[in-house]
Amino acid sequence: MPIRPILSSLRRHKLIVTLLALLVAFTCAIVCNVAFMIRQHVADMGVPSGVAESQLVMIESVNLKPGVNHIAQHRVDLAALRAIPGVTSAAAVDALPFNGNNWSTTASITPNGQNVAQLSVFNGTPGELQTLGLKLVAGRDFRADEYVPKHATANNGGLQHVPAVIVTRALAERLFPGKQALGRLIYPYSNGVRIVGIVNGLLQPGGGNGPDNNFSALFSMLPDGMSVTYVLRTSPHDRAQVLQLARKALLKVDPDRVLLHPQTFTQLRARHFSRTRTMIDLLLAAAFGLLFVAALGITGLANFWVQQRTRSIGIRRAVGATRGDILHYFQTENFLIVTGGVVLGVILAVGLNLLLMQHYEVPRLPLWYLVVGAVALWVLGQLAVLAPALRASHVPPVVAVRSA
Amino acid sequence: MFGYYLELALRSLKRNRVITALMVLAIGLGIGASMTMITVLHVMSGDPLPGLSSQLYVPMLNVWSSSGHGGNTPDGFTWPDVQNLLRAHRADAQAAMAEGVAAVHPTQPGVGVFFAVGQFTTAEFFSMFDVPFRAGHGWTAQQDQARARVVVLNSRLDHKLFGNRTGIGQTVQLGDAAFRVIGVLDDWNLQPDFYRQKGNHLYGQRDQLFLPLQTALALHMPMNGHFSCWGDGAESRTSNQCTWVQFWVRLDNPVKALAYGHFLDNYWQQQKAHGRFQNAGHPPHLYGLMSWLAHEHIIPDTLAMQMWLAIGFLIVCMLSVVALLLAKFLRRSGEISVRRAMGAKRRDIFMQFGIESALIGTAGGLLGLMLAQLGLWSIRQRPEGYAQLAQMDVMMLVGTVVLAIVASVLAGLLPAWRACQVPPALQLKTL
Numbered sequence: 001m002p003i004r005p006i007l008s009s010l011r012r013h014k015l016i017v018t019l020l021a022l023l024v025a026f027t028c029a030i031v032c033n034v035a036f037m038i039r040q041h042v043a044d045m046g047v048p049s050g051v052a053e054s055q056l057v058m059i060e061s062v063n064l065k066p067g068v069n070h071i072a073q074h075r076v077d078l079a080a081l082r083a084i085p086g087v088t089s090a091a092a093v094d095a096l097p098f099n100g101n102n103w104s105t106t107a108s109i110t111p112n113g114q115n116v117a118q119l120s121v122f123n124g125t126p127g128e129l130q131t132l133g134l135k136l137v138a139g140r141d142f143r144a145d146e147y148v149p150k151h152a153t154a155n156n157g158g159l160q161h162v163p164a165v166i167v168t169r170a171l172a173e174r175l176f177p178g179k180q181a182l183g184r185l186i187y188p189y190s191n192g193v194r195i196v197g198i199v200n201g202l203l204q205p206g207g208g209n210g211p212d213n214n215f216s217a218l219f220s221m222l223p224d225g226m227s228v229t230y231v232l233r234t235s236p237h238d239r240a241q242v243l244q245l246a247r248k249a250l251l252k253v254d255p256d257r258v259l260l261h262p263q264t265f266t267q268l269r270a271r272h273f274s275r276t277r278t279m280i281d282l283l284l285a286a287a288f289g290l291l292f293v294a295a296l297g298i299t300g301l302a303n304f305w306v307q308q309r310t311r312s313i314g315i316r317r318a319v320g321a322t323r324g325d326i327l328h329y330f331q332t333e334n335f336l337i338v339t340g341g342v343v344l345g346v347i348l349a350v351g352l353n354l355l356l357m358q359h360y361e362v363p364r365l366p367l368w369y370l371v372v373g374a375v376a377l378w379v380l381g382q383l384a385v386l387a388p389a390l391r392a393s394h395v396p397p398v399v400a401v402r403s404a
Numbered sequence: 405m406f407g408y409y410l411e412l413a414l415r416s417l418k419r420n421r422v423i424t425a426l427m428v429l430a431i432g433l434g435i436g437a438s439m440t441m442i443t444v445l446h447v448m449s450g451d452p453l454p455g456l457s458s459q460l461y462v463p464m465l466n467v468w469s470s471s472g473h474g475g476n477t478p479d480g481f482t483w484p485d486v487q488n489l490l491r492a493h494r495a496d497a498q499a500a501m502a503e504g505v506a507a508v509h510p511t512q513p514g515v516g517v518f519f520a521v522g523q524f525t526t527a528e529f530f531s532m533f534d535v536p537f538r539a540g541h542g543w544t545a546q547q548d549q550a551r552a553r554v555v556v557l558n559s560r561l562d563h564k565l566f567g568n569r570t571g572i573g574q575t576v577q578l579g580d581a582a583f584r585v586i587g588v589l590d591d592w593n594l595q596p597d598f599y600r601q602k603g604n605h606l607y608g609q610r611d612q613l614f615l616p617l618q619t620a621l622a623l624h625m626p627m628n629g630h631f632s633c634w635g636d637g638a639e640s641r642t643s644n645q646c647t648w649v650q651f652w653v654r655l656d657n658p659v660k661a662l663a664y665g666h667f668l669d670n671y672w673q674q675q676k677a678h679g680r681f682q683n684a685g686h687p688p689h690l691y692g693l694m695s696w697l698a699h700e701h702i703i704p705d706t707l708a709m710q711m712w713l714a715i716g717f718l719i720v721c722m723l724s725v726v727a728l729l730l731a732k733f734l735r736r737s738g739e740i741s742v743r744r745a746m747g748a749k750r751r752d753i754f755m756q757f758g759i760e761s762a763l764i765g766t767a768g769g770l771l772g773l774m775l776a777q778l779g780l781w782s783i784r785q786r787p788e789g790y791a792q793l794a795q796m797d798v799m800m801l802v803g804t805v806v807l808a809i810v811a812s813v814l815a816g817l818l819p820a821w822r823a824c825q826v827p828p829a830l831q832l833k834t835l
Contacts, residue, residue, distance in 0.1 A: 064509075275786075282710060283713075293433060293717075297723060304731030307735060359705075
């Protein structure tokens with residue numbers, strides 16, 4: 001298809017060509033950036049928690065009676081929970097990834113030294129590691145004699161004499177870069193706590209997608225506050241039933257307690273990301289809306305052009321052009337205009353990204369988004385022009401002599 | 405003439421219903437999307453306390469004595485610092501507060517224990533924020549010191565506990581202790597609840613009860629929010645190395661604000677001289693309420709971004725409509741040239757087509773208004789706190805109509821102008 005005659009024809013319709021190119025350019029710029037934002041949100045939502053998510057259910061229990069020995073109560077409760085058919089293990093914990101129950105403290109690697117990291121403190125009864133499904137990459141689980149009470153009502157004083165800690169790999173690397181962390185002491189206070197194990201990863205209770213969000217540490221401390229979360233591990237299809245039975249079992253042990261937030265880990269994660277989910281839905285709707293409206297404009301203009309040039313099409317057909325020639329003419333014309341728009345759109349997209357980077361926390365737009373955006377608009381343009389171009393190709397040659 | 409043009413426009417719009425519908429849809433979508441987002445941003449960026457906000461300040465004391473915290477501002481004050489500032493009493497009003505939870509034991513049979521979120525605060529909280537009371541009053545500074553077991557309820561909790569008569573003078577069991585109800589708030593709903601610790605949900609949540617902070621501390625009542633310690637802070641609420649308390653002051657005029665800033669500087673220097681805050685880089689800073697909201701990004705950044713996105717969407721919609729109108733008008737070049745040849749002025753042609761595009765704009769605006777209501781409704785179904793606020797006020801309603809008309813007139817301007825450029829004679833030949 002010779003391009004020169006198409007170009008000279010376009011030059012006579014500068015206004016409409018400019019409009020179309022602008023339409024394509026704006027759409028391209030916005031869609032590229034929106035696609036990138038969607039990708040980032042999807043990445044946020046996919047952040048691994050480190051625990052066996054599909055097998056966990058949890059329920060919060062609050063004991064309001066004064067003077068209760070909470071640690072003893074947990075032991076009784078856990079015995080009842082482990083007796084539930086389908087439960088493979090159970091633990092009483094305070095913090096969990098996404099549950100927002102974040103107790104963070106700073107730690108140094110020498111007594112009273114410079115703080116090296118801010119870490120999230122996780123505590124739980126023996127068996128927490130196994131229940132959560134955390135994978136030890138080095139070292140061991142806590143020994144029974146290492147557990148101390150957390151002393152929740154005495155300012156969490158347990159942290160001042162806890163002997164052992166299991167840290168995540170990310171935290172170990174921050175505390176002792178390039179060195180063996182296992183067996184070393186860390187100092188949340190003036191007392192040293194020995195690293196007895198290293199787990200692959202455990203996301204902080206607040207979530208997050210950064211490397212710092214894996215600075216988590218399990219201490220050999222037993223929760224002893226009035227509120228505790230029981231985590232049960234079971235097979236994925238038993239979760240709903242186990243949750244119901246757990247509720248009954250706990251109320252049977254002590255009917256006066258308050259049970260809160262019975263949920264699967266999957267639900268906990270979904271709740272944590274409900275806002276991100278909203279954002280993704282909104283962005284998707286905006287992107288499709290944009291493409292739809294842009295297609296509307298392109299189709300409308302192509303229709304108009306076909307109608308305006310009906311007689312010229314007839315003449316071309318009369319002097320020997322085939323239907324295919326006419327079809328290709330409109331398709332090539334559309335391709336040229338969209339290409340012009342895409343070039344401008346790519347520049348706009350990069351500019352928009354730079355602007356967003358300046359004002360919001362947005363990373364640089366990877367180049368291949370521009371390529372995908374350009375291809376998407378080419379396809380969109382071709383789809384939008386197809387119907388009008390087909391109609392043009394069906395203009396009979398006799399039109400040339402009819403109205404002249 | 406106007407009536408005639410209107411009739412012409414209607415006839416022309418009816419001639420090609422699909423194109424007309426598409427144009428109305430395009431404008432409607434653009435207006436709907438942008439007005440939804442503008443409304444959300446508008447309701448969220450409002451002044452939470454009009455008239456008082458310019459007198460409210462939050463001091464920030466840089467307390468970190470470690471490098472581990474980067475350049476972040478701390479989550480609040482330490483208890484000893486707050487006590488020093490309260491005792492100094494240099495502001496027109498000042499109060500410390502922390503979000504807490506109380507297990508409420510209702511007296512009526514059949515209602516189980518439930519948890520209520522509220523503020524553990526100090527006496528001047530109510531006068532400082534101009535909190536409206538339905539009955540009773542707050543407590544005094546003496547009661548703060550005496551760790552009095554008194555509580556102020558919001559109207560909803562009061563109704564839940566005591567029904568239609570207020571609970572003033574009654575006792576309510578909160579956790580392990582009995583509290584006397586001394587006040588019931590009228591409807592008080594700050595949006596956002598700016599005095600909360602940053603990072604907490606600031607929209608939509610309502611404090612149900614208020615009781616003296618010192619009492620709560622003495623009773624070890626559970627508190628929410630960040631509790632960060634450094635050094636050998638001993639993880640104690642009363643440690644001078646653990647931040648968790650919020651502190652706000654009211655300063656009636658800028659001169660006083662300046663003086664208070666000096667006072668804070670002095671306090672900070674003094675504490676430094678005593679060996680505290682050794683590694684804290686920045687001197688203290690006094691934020692006004694509105695600049696605090698901006699500084700803390702209380703309005704989520706994503707919302708502003710969504711608004712700009714929606715405006716970009718509107719631009720694309722308008723470009724589409726311009727293209728469609730242009731096509732539609734120029735297709736009628738023959739009709740235009742006949743009218744011109746018969747004596748119509750350019751202005752008349754411009755008027756005729758202007759009215760046609762205004763009609764499309766009005767229809768699109770109405771559709772946009774409906775779509776915006778739908779969008780706001782769908783936002784209200786979302787679980788986020790601010791979602792409940794997504795309502796259009798009169799200003800936004802008027803704004804939507806104005807935006808729709810401006811958008812459509814702008815969109816119609818170029819096509820109408822092009823249409824009136826059609827020369828009278830040239831086109832006649834082709835007819």
